[in-house]
Amino acid sequence: MVSSLTEPLQRLHQAGLQVPDAPRPLGSYVPGVRAGGLLFLSGMLPLRGGRPLVTGRLGEDLEPAQGRAAAAEAALNALAVVHTEIGLAAVAGVVRLAVHIACSPDFHDHAAVADGASEVFDIAFAPSRHSRLAFGSAALPAGMPVELEVIVALG
Numbered sequence: 001m002v003s004s005l006t007e008p009l010q011r012l013h014q015a016g017l018q019v020p021d022a023p024r025p026l027g028s029y030v031p032g033v034r035a036g037g038l039l040f041l042s043g044m045l046p047l048r049g050g051r052p053l054v055t056g057r058l059g060e061d062l063e064p065a066q067g068r069a070a071a072a073e074a075a076l077n078a079l080a081v082v083h084t085e086i087g088l089a090a091v092a093g094v095v096r097l098a099v100h101i102a103c104s105p106d107f108h109d110h111a112a113v114a115d116g117a118s119e120v121f122d123i124a125f126a127p128s129r130h131s132r133l134a135f136g137s138a139a140l141p142a143g144m145p146v147e148l149e150v151i152v153a154l155g
Helices: 006-014 064-085 110-124
Strands: 032-035 038-041 091-102 131-137 146-154
Touching: 006 064, 006 110, 032 064, 038 064, 064 091, 064 110, 064 146, 091 110, 110 131, 110 146
Parallel strands: 091 131
Antiparallel strands: 032 038, 038 146, 091 146
């Protein structure tokens, strides 16, 4: 379990990462919902300053490295929502991560793209072993290449 509010933020800072302001929902929903000892986050997108960091589909418009960077940005946005909702010190770790990837039917590097998000969570909550699912989608909101579904356990 994380022992202080600053520890995850310090780990991220030391890795050259910064938690942004929490993104605003793009529709009629809330960023996160607490249920028992869990916090369920709404879909996290690779937004920066309220705008898509990148758009396109993996295997067509984008390379795996671009998808990986987009997944990392979406993970930072997830941490921003958690920080706003309950504070990072209240988190025992990420327990479930699903990575939706907009891609062509012949794209096969799903795990490499999803690793971008997993690595951010591993830095913040080291060690943060979580279950994960990565799969291809035909399209995602606003043409973005990834969307994360995240569940965190409260400490």
